Amino acid sequence: MLLAVLSGFLLAIVVPLLHRVAGKYIGWLLALLPAGLAVYFSTFLSQVQDGPLLLEYQWLPGLGISLNFLVDGLSLTFALLISGIGTFILIYAGSYLAGHKYLARFFVIMLSFMASMLGLVLSDNLITLFVFWELTSITSYMLIGFNHEDLEARKCALQGLFVTVAGGLALMAGLIMLAIMTGSYSLSAILASSDPIHQHVFYTGAVLCLLAGAFTKSAQVPFHFWLPNAMAAPTPVSAFLHSATMVKAGIYLMARLNPTLGEGELWTMMLMGFGAVTMLTGAWFAFSSTGIKKVLAYSTVMALGTLTMLIGVGTELAMTAFICFLVAHSLYKGALFMLAGALDHETGTKDITRMGGLRKSMPVTATIAVFAALSLAGLPPLFGFIAKELMLESLLEAPLWSSLLVIATVASAMLIVGVAGLVAIKPFFGAPGDTPKAPHEAPLGMLVGPAILTIIALAFGLMPFIPENALLQAAVASVYGAPVDFNLALWHGINKPLLLSALSLIVGFLLFRAWPRIQPTLHALNYAGSRVGPEAGYFKFMEWITVVASWQTRMLQNGVLGLYMLVLLAVTFGLAGYTMFSHYGVHFTLNLADSHFYEWGIALLLVASAVFASSTHSRLGSVASMGVLGFGVALTFILFSAPDLGITQLLVETLTVILLVLVLFKLPEFVNLSTPFQRYRDLAVAIFSGVTITLIMLAVLDIQYFETISTYYVENSAALAYGRNIVNVILVDFRALDTLGEIFVLSLAAMGVLSMLKLKAEDQHKP
Amino acid sequence: MESLMAYVVGIMFTAAFYMMLRRSIVKLVIGLMILSNAANLLIFVVSGMTRGAPPLIPEGASGPVGIVADPLPQALILTAIVIAFGVLAFAVVLIRRAYEVVGTDDLDQMKDTDT
Numbered sequence: 001m002l003l004a005v006l007s008g009f010l011l012a013i014v015v016p017l018l019h020r021v022a023g024k025y026i027g028w029l030l031a032l033l034p035a036g037l038a039v040y041f042s043t044f045l046s047q048v049q050d051g052p053l054l055l056e057y058q059w060l061p062g063l064g065i066s067l068n069f070l071v072d073g074l075s076l077t078f079a080l081l082i083s084g085i086g087t088f089i090l091i092y093a094g095s096y097l098a099g100h101k102y103l104a105r106f107f108v109i110m111l112s113f114m115a116s117m118l119g120l121v122l123s124d125n126l127i128t129l130f131v132f133w134e135l136t137s138i139t140s141y142m143l144i145g146f147n148h149e150d151l152e153a154r155k156c157a158l159q160g161l162f163v164t165v166a167g168g169l170a171l172m173a174g175l176i177m178l179a180i181m182t183g184s185y186s187l188s189a190i191l192a193s194s195d196p197i198h199q200h201v202f203y204t205g206a207v208l209c210l211l212a213g214a215f216t217k218s219a220q221v222p223f224h225f226w227l228p229n230a231m232a233a234p235t236p237v238s239a240f241l242h243s244a245t246m247v248k249a250g251i252y253l254m255a256r257l258n259p260t261l262g263e264g265e266l267w268t269m270m271l272m273g274f275g276a277v278t279m280l281t282g283a284w285f286a287f288s289s290t291g292i293k294k295v296l297a298y299s300t301v302m303a304l305g306t307l308t309m310l311i312g313v314g315t316e317l318a319m320t321a322f323i324c325f326l327v328a329h330s331l332y333k334g335a336l337f338m339l340a341g342a343l344d345h346e347t348g349t350k351d352i353t354r355m356g357g358l359r360k361s362m363p364v365t366a367t368i369a370v371f372a373a374l375s376l377a378g379l380p381p382l383f384g385f386i387a388k389e390l391m392l393e394s395l396l397e398a399p400l401w402s403s404l405l406v407i408a409t410v411a412s413a414m415l416i417v418g419v420a421g422l423v424a425i426k427p428f429f430g431a432p433g434d435t436p437k438a439p440h441e442a443p444l445g446m447l448v449g450p451a452i453l454t455i456i457a458l459a460f461g462l463m464p465f466i467p468e469n470a471l472l473q474a475a476v477a478s479v480y481g482a483p484v485d486f487n488l489a490l491w492h493g494i495n496k497p498l499l500l501s502a503l504s505l506i507v508g509f510l511l512f513r514a515w516p517r518i519q520p521t522l523h524a525l526n527y528a529g530s531r532v533g534p535e536a537g538y539f540k541f542m543e544w545i546t547v548v549a550s551w552q553t554r555m556l557q558n559g560v561l562g563l564y565m566l567v568l569l570a571v572t573f574g575l576a577g578y579t580m581f582s583h584y585g586v587h588f589t590l591n592l593a594d595s596h597f598y599e600w601g602i603a604l605l606l607v608a609s610a611v612f613a614s615s616t617h618s619r620l621g622s623v624a625s626m627g628v629l630g631f632g633v634a635l636t637f638i639l640f641s642a643p644d645l646g647i648t649q650l651l652v653e654t655l656t657v658i659l660l661v662l663v664l665f666k667l668p669e670f671v672n673l674s675t676p677f678q679r680y681r682d683l684a685v686a687i688f689s690g691v692t693i694t695l696i697m698l699a700v701l702d703i704q705y706f707e708t709i710s711t712y713y714v715e716n717s718a719a720l721a722y723g724r725n726i727v728n729v730i731l732v733d734f735r736a737l738d739t740l741g742e743i744f745v746l747s748l749a750a751m752g753v754l755s756m757l758k759l760k761a762e763d764q765h766k767p
Numbered sequence: 768m769e770s771l772m773a774y775v776v777g778i779m780f781t782a783a784f785y786m787m788l789r790r791s792i793v794k795l796v797i798g799l800m801i802l803s804n805a806a807n808l809l810i811f812v813v814s815g816m817t818r819g820a821p822p823l824i825p826e827g828a829s830g831p832v833g834i835v836a837d838p839l840p841q842a843l844i845l846t847a848i849v850i851a852f853g854v855l856a857f858a859v860v861l862i863r864r865a866y867e868v869v870g871t872d873d874l875d876q877m878k879d880t881d882t
Binding site for chain 2: 560561562565566569589590591592594595599600603606607610611613614619622623626629630633636637639640641642643644645648649652655656659660663664666667668670671673674682683685686687689690691693694697698700701708709710713714715717718719724725726727730731735738739742745746748749750752753756757759
């Protein structure tokens with residue numbers, strides 16, 4: 001299993017090589033992997049009937065993070081959809097993008113994306129799940145922005161990334177809270193435990209965070225706007241993203257956690273409310289768009305809303321409807337998207353209003369599209385019909401908000417019937433449209449996927465007991481949390497759901513007929529609404545971030561050295577002073593009795609020269625008092641038993657004064673550049689820092705924490721190093737490497753000085 | 768003596784910081800010089816000041832006679848003095864070069880990379 005999940009990543013590594021070998025058959029070749037995976041996953045079909053399966057692999061045992069995989073009805077359904085549809089998508093992409101110069105790169109990302117998605121739905125550990133979740137965000141970002149030279153594509157990709165990754169952060173918080181509440185990071189353990197957690201203090205927070213992650217990923221209102229924009233991706237990506245992957249990740253998460261979190265009212269109401277609103281919004285926008293990909297994208301939003309709503313309803317029937325609709329939607333949406341790409345590819349336009357009468361030139365495409373659209377509209381004998389009947393039936397029996405949900409669903413069903421007409425009838429029947437390219441039938445590679453998916457949908461519709469027995473029973477059991485007994489059938493007799501279906505069909509057909517006349521009005525309405533919609537909010541938010549970032553940069557990185565130093569000093573000595581004040585207190589001690597009078601003289605000399613050097617307006621005065629200061633320090637060293645320091649200080653000080661006199665007098669006179677306020681502010685900070693240093697020194701003199709380590713050097717200087725000047729022995733023997741480093745630094749400085757002086761000389765040679 | 772010197776060092780640091788906060792680059796250099804002297808003295812003072820007992824070993828003896836000044840801080844300061852001189856020499860030449868190129872000694876005028 002571990003190999004199965006990671007094989008996508010492994011294959012991705014060698015894709016560029018394979019591309020060179022396989023050439024234009026690369027799509028068919030790579031499709032062998034997901035096909036093989038689908039076969040592999042189907043070997044688990046019989047096992048999951050008896051309950052979930054846990055396959056254990058260690059990853060980071062020290063951190064309690066494992067690569068365990070949980071295989072039950074739900075995760076197996078998803079894994080089969082991902083690998084199955086992935087197979088056809090890869091074949092399709094090889095044909096759709098034939099000859100594209102970045103074809104190999106495309107397959108690398110696509111395979112990584114598929115592997116991440118598989119990891120996401122099969123992970124048992126919450127942390128591993130999160131890692132795969134973020135991997136899907138990143139790989140889908142690269143897929144949406146695949147046409148990276150297109151500014152619009154880059155913007156849309158970034159938008160998708162921001163929205164889903166922001167949700168991902170919330171998701172992480174939610175997962176951690178979930179683990180705290182249940183005491184485990186393992187999904188199988190969380191699902192198996194029966195302790196009620198909706199009373200827990202973290203419950204509300206966890207639900208809100210988890211739903212923020214799921215809603216952003218699954219494009220629920222008000223985060224739905226990124227999904228239609230993700231149409232900037234090449235069509236194979238859209239088909240994959242919409243049918244079985246990416247947006248279904250949020251749905252998967254909600255379905256997965258439903259048995260654990262579903263008992264709380266917050267969960268139920270949020271899911272039903274947001275789901276219903278998303279369903280209606282998606283259906284509305286799908287019906288009022290003209291681009292065939294936009295239409296399909298918004299119908300995906302509709303489907304995601306429906307799925308969310310069904311999880312929220314949470315009854316046995318609703319869960320059955322959920323699983324059936326999930327499978328039905330994946331099948332027809334994958335097929336329709338691939339067909340939309342074929343239409344775009346062969347006619348050169350995405351605009352539905354410009355297509356018409358294509359059934360003559362593209363008969364196969366037209367046939368498949370009609371059948372897939374029947375499933376979309378929920379008509380017999382396709383699987384979509386069964387799902388829709390179940391959905392209406394479950395909503396009629398919903399324990400809460402039943403009539404509201406039924407009205408919303410019927411309304412959106414009417415619109416979706418109209419949408420089905422738009423994608424299946426409008427392009428293929430009626431008067432020929434004027435298309436930029438002379439239309440002709442799509443190549444085999446682009447038709448095989450949609451054809452097989454639609455045949456499956458038809459077969460499932462005619463023989464619903466096959467998927468039911470093989471997988472759906474187990475899948476429903478894992479989302480409901482207990483075994484559910486149901487029998488899928490195409491014909492239930494004449495009952496309320498059927499009547500509602502018929503009603504939506506009739507109204508939907510009328511809507512479709514009226515579409516050419518009302519579409520411009522709807523479009524204008526949407527345009528007016530877009531100024532206040534969530535997408536406008538997103539752009540406002542991004543603008544605001546830029547403004548804040550530039551304001552903050554201006555404030556903090558303003559390039560004024562003095563301000564940087566001011567902040568550094570204030571913070572450093574503020575913190576140091578505070579620490580000392582709270583641990584030691586403020587003690588100004590002064591012992592004058594132990595000083596000789598000439599030592600007083602030196603102290604005064606140091607103070608006077610420092611103050612004079614910093615207050616005089618004369619450069620010469622300043623430099624001279626610097627000399628005095630240096631010699632004062634040298635005197636101190638000599639008086640207090642440090643002859644070596646005294647000698648060095650005298651030498652260096654002499655050199656320094658000479659250097660300053662030579663160089664500084666090429667520079668302008670001292671002038672006052674600061675305002676009085678700045679000077680007093682700087683003085684205040686400087687005095688505060690100086691006082692803190694004095695206090696720290698007094699404290700250090702007062703306390704002795706450690707034994708001195710100098711004893712070793714004093715005792716061993718003669719014995720080991722045969723030197724009698726201990727300071728010298730330390731420098732050139734005990735710590736000789738440090739001294740070597742020092743010499744190195746000095747040489748570097750000397751070279752720098754020399755090169756800068758030479759640079760100047762060369763400048764002057766220039767005319 | 769140490770407590771007195773603590774105040775002296777504090778005043779030297781104050782002068783150094785004040786000069787380093789000025790906009791004139793020459794004053795910044797003066798501040799830097801006071802700072803290195805003050806830092807050396809700080810280490811010297813807090814390690815304890817001993818009169819008339821340099822850390823030397825008389826000829827023929829295996830160790831110093833009586834209590835001597837701590838040699839370790841002195842070794843540190845010796846290194847610091849030399850390094851400070853290297854930094855100063857480099858800074859001074861750099862400033863002079865910068866002044867020739869930019870034509871100002873006002874640090875606030877030097878904040879753009881493209882002057």
